[in-house]
Every structure is written in structure tokens, then in C-alpha cells.
Amino acid sequence: MGMTEIILFNIAILSVIAVVAAIVLFFIAKKFKVEPNIMAEEIAEILPQANCGACGSAGCQDFANRCASSNADEFRSLYCPVGGRNVMIKIAQKLGYIAEDHEPTVAVLQCNGSCENAPDKVDYVGLKSCRLASRVFVGKTGCPNGCLRLGDCVRNCPFGAIEMNPKTGLPEVNPDKCTSCGTCIRICPRGLYEIRPVGANGVRVYVACKNKQKGATARKNCKSACIGCMKCAKICPDIKVENNLSYIPTTVSAEQYGKELASACPTGAIVYTGEKK
Amino acid sequence: MKKIKTFTIGGIHPDKFKLSSDIAIEDAGVPEIVTIPVKQHIGAPAKILVGKGDKVKVGTLVADADGIISADVHSSVSGEVIKVEETETGSGYPEKMITIKVEGDEWEEDIDRTPDIVSEITASAEDIVNIIRKSGIVGMGGAGFPTPVKVTVPQGKNVDYLILNGIECEPYLTADDRLMQECSEQIVIGAKILSKALNAKKTVIAVDENKPNAIKTLKKAVGIHKGVSVQVCATKYPQGAEKQLITAVSGREVPSGGLPIDAGCVVQNVGTAFAIYEAVQKNKPLFERIVTVSGDDVEKAGNFRVRIGTPSSYLIEKAGQKSEIGKIIFGGPMMGIAGVNLNAPITKISSGILILKDESAYKPEVSPCIRCATCVDVCPQGLEPYMIHSLIRNGEYDEAEKIHVLDCIECGCCAYSCPARIPLLDYCKLAKYEIRKKK
Numbered sequence: 104m105g106m107t108e109i110i111l112f113n114i115a116i117l118s119v120i121a122v123v124a125a126i127v128l129f130f131i132a133k134k135f136k137v138e139p140n141i142m143a144e145e146i147a148e149i150l151p152q153a154n155c156g157a158c159g160s161a162g163c164q165d166f167a168n169r170c171a172s173s174n175a176d177e178f179r180s181l182y183c184p185v186g187g188r189n190v191m192i193k194i195a196q197k198l199g200y201i202a203e204d205h206e207p208t209v210a211v212l213q214c215n216g217s218c219e220n221a222p223d224k225v226d227y228v229g230l231k232s233c234r235l236a237s238r239v240f241v242g243k244t245g246c247p248n249g250c251l252r253l254g255d256c257v258r259n260c261p262f263g264a265i266e267m268n269p270k271t272g273l274p275e276v277n278p279d280k281c282t283s284c285g286t287c288i289r290i291c292p293r294g295l296y297e298i299r300p301v302g303a304n305g306v307r308v309y310v311a312c313k314n315k316q317k318g319a320t321a322r323k324n325c326k327s328a329c330i331g332c333m334k335c336a337k338i339c340p341d342i343k344v345e346n347n348l349s350y351i352p353t354t355v356s357a358e359q360y361g362k363e364l365a366s367a368c369p370t371g372a373i374v375y376t377g378e379k380k
Numbered sequence: 381m382k383k384i385k386t387f388t389i390g391g392i393h394p395d396k397f398k399l400s401s402d403i404a405i406e407d408a409g410v411p412e413i414v415t416i417p418v419k420q421h422i423g424a425p426a427k428i429l430v431g432k433g434d435k436v437k438v439g440t441l442v443a444d445a446d447g448i449i450s451a452d453v454h455s456s457v458s459g460e461v462i463k464v465e466e467t468e469t470g471s472g473y474p475e476k477m478i479t480i481k482v483e484g485d486e487w488e489e490d491i492d493r494t495p496d497i498v499s500e501i502t503a504s505a506e507d508i509v510n511i512i513r514k515s516g517i518v519g520m521g522g523a524g525f526p527t528p529v530k531v532t533v534p535q536g537k538n539v540d541y542l543i544l545n546g547i548e549c550e551p552y553l554t555a556d557d558r559l560m561q562e563c564s565e566q567i568v569i570g571a572k573i574l575s576k577a578l579n580a581k582k583t584v585i586a587v588d589e590n591k592p593n594a595i596k597t598l599k600k601a602v603g604i605h606k607g608v609s610v611q612v613c614a615t616k617y618p619q620g621a622e623k624q625l626i627t628a629v630s631g632r633e634v635p636s637g638g639l640p641i642d643a644g645c646v647v648q649n650v651g652t653a654f655a656i657y658e659a660v661q662k663n664k665p666l667f668e669r670i671v672t673v674s675g676d677d678v679e680k681a682g683n684f685r686v687r688i689g690t691p692s693s694y695l696i697e698k699a700g701q702k703s704e705i706g707k708i709i710f711g712g713p714m715m716g717i718a719g720v721n722l723n724a725p726i727t728k729i730s731s732g733i734l735i736l737k738d739e740s741a742y743k744p745e746v747s748p749c750i751r752c753a754t755c756v757d758v759c760p761q762g763l764e765p766y767m768i769h770s771l772i773r774n775g776e777y778d779e780a781e782k783i784h785v786l787d788c789i790e791c792g793c794c795a796y797s798c799p800a801r802i803p804l805l806d807y808c809k810l811a812k813y814e815i816r817k818k819k
Contacts (some may be wrong), residue, residue: 228741235809
């Protein structure tokens with residue numbers, strides 16, 4: 104066989120294979136055709152694509168599918184905290200539903216054990232991980248419920264909304280960046296984060312302590328621990344004090360009570376984000 | 381001379397620092413106040429039976445086992461209960477403890493306090509398990525698993541090997557070594573009691589090669605009380621780990637996720653065997669143990685017979701400390717836990733207290749992994765710590781589980797030998813915690 108014949112032979116063979124394969128693929132594509140859900144695709148494009156799971160779905164695509172297949176009633180219970188109200192209005196327009204009004208929320212750290220309030224008692228030289236450290240020992244401050252100040256929340260926040268304050272040693276949530284996706288709640292081994300309403304004019308009041316030990320024991324480790332003195336409960340009867348620990352429900356108006364509560368707290372465990380007295 | 385045995389893969393040779401192996405066990409005496417934790421074992425905390433103001437004697441039951449995986453707790457002193465509340469443990473976390481103010485040293489009458497060795501075993505196999513349960517005995521090597529559970533063989537399983545663990549491969553610690561040198565006969569009788577309860581085919585006491593005195597005394601003791609043999613094992617860390625010891629002595633391997641009984645073996649610490657001897661033959665519940673106090677910051681390292689609940693500071697004072705404490709470790713330097721509370725009580729599982737200077741406890745700078753695979757070579761479980769490390773850094777816990785991170789025995793060989801000084805063990809521990817939490 105000459106060179107030309109080899110080339111021609113190869114071209115012929117490959118052409119035959121191509122034609123056969125094309126026919127087979129044509130029929131397979133016909134038989135297994137998937138109708139794309141155009142509505143879901145379009146909704147997914149509106150979504151922020153953070154895939155954080157804050158909405159309770161497995162990701163943005165899953166959430167889009169749920170939106171697309173929902174009726175007007177079901178749609179009211181769906182909410183993307185990352186995209187917020189604007190995104191939900193856009194989706195509602197597409198579907199012809201009405202977007203429910205959702206109060207904007209933010210994550211807050213329920214610990215005030217800064218370097219000053221709760222000084223380090225020991226050195227920790229192990230892996231910088233709150234989740235490991237909390238299993239190994241009580242933490243540098245000695246408080247069994249307080250912040251370990253090793254920054255698992257900072258490293259894991261998908262929106263970079265949490266930063267370590269080098270002065271206090273505590274992580275700080277940037278309310279502008281926080282989307283209340285809830286990653287910090289899942290990550291923190293001490294369960295110190297809580298999602299609370301941003302509040303009118305961004306003013307919030309909450310108890311920055313989770314320590315349930317007796318007042319004297321808690322104060323040994325941290326100057327600003329809640330000692331369960333009941334002073335706050337006297338100001339606002341909605342506040343419950345259980346196991347030496349106070350909790351301010353989100354229904355308590357920060358604008359009405361905030362200033363008074365923060366100044367009445369003898370240890371400074373109550374944090375008021377508005378103007379101080 | 382029998383062949384010296386060891387496990388097949390991995391292992392390291394850290395410096396021994398056995399400063400106190402020639403120092404006889406000293407009675408630490410009774411402190412003024414003891415705090416006895418009600419959870420000194422793996423499992424549920426025991427139910428407290430006493431209240432403030434109650435009078436107790438040495439050996440009085442103060443807390444009752446709550447469920448099968450739990451253990452009784454006995455008073456180690458005589459005196460008055462002054463409080464029952466949450467007190468800080470060695471790790472700093474509060475736990476329920478019984479605080480007793482010591483008055484005199486009055487023992488329960490039925491405890492046999494004579495020094496005679498009782499060699500005849502009259503108790504039946506069933507009685508033995510019951511006595512062990514009533515005496516609050518737990519694994520004294522460090523894990524604290526309730527012994528009655530371990531001596532109850534599941535149906536359809538046979539015990540081919542009962543192995544007594546006298547390896548003590550951790551540096552510094554010499555509590556088991558001294559116990560074998562001074563109480564070898566009691567340990568051998570304890571082994572025979574265990575063997576009777578388990579109906580074991582073979583009973584072997586495994587001892588590390590670097591304990592010639594203990595080997596000598598044990599060999600003499602097995603000559604007197606027949607039916608037990610001594611197996612010398614090579615000096616290699618972690619020879620004393622349960623799975624590694626089984627491989628060394630029997631040549632078998634415990635299946636991944638399985639128990640030693642799946643390989644037809646039961647491993648007990650020599651300290652546990654001694655406690656069992658005292659419980660069965662002398663009617664004495666577990667309320668004291670041998671503790672090594674050592675480290676490069678103590679005046680004189682030593683081995684002490686200590687009542688459970690004694691504050692660590694009391695023992696540190698006995699050994700004398702040279703300078704301000706840099707680091708305190710409860711247990712050995714490889715697997716022990718760094719403590720934050722000097723007053724933490726001695727428990728059934730405290731094998732030692734180490735006091736190290738600040739400079740010897742420092743952690744060097746960590747540099748990036750160079751993929752040298754030293755950690756893979758030394759891992760006695762055949763894992764790939766460098767791989768686990770990079771997976772955990774990226775939060776891939778499922779992938780880490782697939783490469784069997786749950787088989788890690790937390791021996792620390794990887795972190796010890798890593799030239800980049802990466803805290804590999806910390807990553808493995810983190811992975812195990814997180815994976816178990818999800819389940």
C-alpha cells in the first residue's frame with residue numbers, strides 16, 4: 104500500500120465511525136432528553152450563588168428549584184437571607200407572587216470576655232482551632248462557656264464579615280457584610296453566636312454572656328460575666344433569668360430599654376449598640 | 381530465651397527519661413482535703429450517694445455506677461463530706477466532685493490490710509466480675525474504660541490471649557515499672573484471676589525490654605504461680621498501645637473499627653491487674669494508685685502511692701519544684717493532656733504528673749509540609765497524617781473519614797517526627813472530634 108492509500112483508508116474508516124456515532128448519539132439524546140426548568144434556571148441567576156445553605160436548602164440551585172415549584176403559600180416561607188428582600192422581590196416578580204416582609208438580621212457574639220475583662224491565665228501553643236481547643240481544655244480565660252479567641256468563626260465566615268479585634272481579642276461581626284447565613288453558629292464550639300434582628304436604626308441590646316456558673320465563680324474568670332443579679336429583669340419583665348444567666352428576648356425594644364439596661368448591668372454583660380450614656 | 385517481639389509498621393524511639401525507675405514507691409500519705417470526681421472513667425458519671433455532712437470511711441461507696449458503662453466510686457479517706465459541687469478538673473472544665481475533709485484514717489472493717497499474699501483463688505468466674513464491678517475498677521493505663529465490661533466476653537467470642545500490658549512506653553513514667561518490680565506476685569495472681577474470669581487460653585505479661593529489673597522479678601513470680609508467661613517486647617513507642625501490643629504478642633490485627641475481642645484478645649494494664657488482686661483477694665476497692673511525679677523541673681522525681689482525690693499540688697510539693705512551672709502534663713509527654721489547674725485531683729487514670737521547664741515545653745515555628753512522608757513511615761496504624769492534615773485544613777471531613785482517620789490511636793508519632801513541625805496529631809484529633817460529632 105502506498106502512502107496515499109493509507110491516508111485515504113484512514114479517512115474513510117474515521118468517517119464511517121463518525122457517522123455511526125452521530126446516529127447513535129442522536130437517538131440517545133432524543134430518548135433521554137431532559138426538559139430544562141427554565142424558571143428555576145432564571146431564579147438561580149438572580150440568587151447570590153454563595154451556596155451557604157442559610158436558606159435551609161442544599162445550595163442556590165436547590166433553593167431556585169424549590170421556589171420554582173412552590174405555590175404562593177409555600178413561597179412565603181422561603182427566604183434567602185444573603186440576597187435579602189431585594190432578591191426575594193425579584194424572584195416574586197418572576198413567579199407572580201408577593202414577597203413576604205422579612206426583618207433584616209445579623210449575627211451577634213454572646214461573649215464579652217475580652218483580653219481586659221477575661222485575662223489569659225495560661226498559654227495555648229496547640230493548633231489554632233477553637234473546636235480542638237474546646238475539647239482539650241477550658242480555654243485560656245478559664246471560662247467554660249466563653250469565647251476561646253482562636254478565630255474559627257473568622258476563618259470560616261463565607262462573607263468575610265467577622266474580623267478579630269486585636270485590642271479585645273474577640274471576633275467582631277461587621278453588620279454591613281453579615282448576611283446571617285448561620286455558618287458561625289454551626290462552627291462555634293461554644294454556641295456563642297445568635298441571629299438577632301438588626302433593629303431600628305441598627306440599635307440592638309443583648310446579653311453578651313453564656314456562662315451558667317454561679318456569680319462568684321463566673322466573675323473569677325471574667326469581669327463582665329452575667330451573674331444573674333436580676334437587675335435587668337426588674338427593668339423589663341420580659342427578660343428571663345435562668346441558671347444564673349439572663350437572656351433578652353428579641354421582642355424587647357432596644358430603643359426603649361437598651362440604654363437603661365446597659366447602664367443598670369453591674370458587670371457590663373449587657374451590650375447596647377446604640378449611643379452610650 | 382524467647383524471641384523479643386514488636387509490632388510491624390511504624391513507631392519511633394523517643395528519649396526515655398526514666399528518672400524514677402530505681403526509686404521505690406513511697407506512700408504519699410493523706411492530704412487534709414480530697415476532692416473525688418464522680419466521673420473518672422469513660423461513660424456515664426456515677427450517681428452521688430452522699431451529701432454534705434455525711435461521715436465516710438476509707439473504702440465507703442460514695443457514688444454508684446449509673447448504667448453498664450460506668451463505675452462505682454469509693455471514698456479514699458475517712459472524714460466528713462463538706463461539699464458536693466462542680467469543681468475544676470485538670471483541663472479546667474467544671475465537673476461534679478465530692479470534697480471530703482480528712483479526719484483520722486479509719487478503714488472499712490472488711491478490708492484485709494495485712495501484707496500477706498493470698499494466692500489461692502476461691503471466687504468463681506461470675507463472682508470475680510461482680511467483685512470487680514463493686515470495687516469500681518477501671519482501666520488504669522489511661523483510658524479508664526470500666527473493667528467489668530471488658531471482662532464480660534460477648535457470646536460467640538473466645539479469648540485466646542489475655543495480655544497484661546506492662547510496657548509503659550511513654551517517656552518519664554515509671555509507675556507500672558515500679559509496681560512490677562515491687563508487687564510482681566500480686567500482679568501474676570491478678571492475671572490468673574482475670575484469666576479465670578475470661579476463660580483465657582493463654583495469659584501473657586508483656587514487658588518492655590528496657591525494664592530488666594521488672595522482667596527479672598516477674599519471671600521469678602511466674603515460677604511460683606504457674607500458668608502465666610512473660611513476653612519481652614522491643615523498646616519502641618507506641619508498643620504499649622492496645623492494638624500494637626496485640627500485633628506484637630499474638631501476630632494478629634484488630635480489624636478497623638473493631639475491638640480487641642474481635643481478634644480473640646483482651647488487654648489489661650498491670651496496674652489494673654494489681655487492683656483486681658486487691659479487690660478479689662483483699663476485699664479492697666480501688667481508692668489508691670501509683671503515680672509518677674517527674675519532669676525536668678522537679679527536685680527529686682519519684683513514684684507515690686496516692687489516694688484518689690489528692691490534689692496534684694500536694695504531690696508536686698512532695699517532689700519539690702525547682703523553678704516556676706512552665707508546663708504541667710497529666711499523663712505521659714506523648715499522649716498526656718496539658719493541665720491548667722494545679723489543684724486538679726488525682727483520679728483512677730492519672731499515671732503521672734510531669735512538670736516541665738518553659739524552654740523544654742516550647743513549640744517551634746511551623747513550616748509548610750514538604751511531602752517527605754516521615755509521618756507515613758512512623759504511623760503505627762498505617763495512616764497518612766500529611767494527607768489528613770491537608771484535607772482538614774480545607775474542611776474535607778468526609779474525605780478524611782474515607783482514609784480512615786478514625787483508626788488513629790492519637791499516639792503522636794507523626795507530630796513528634798515531622799521535620800516541618802506541623803501539629804499533625806492536632807489535625808487528626810480535630811478530624812475525629814468533628815466526624816464523631818456529625819454521627
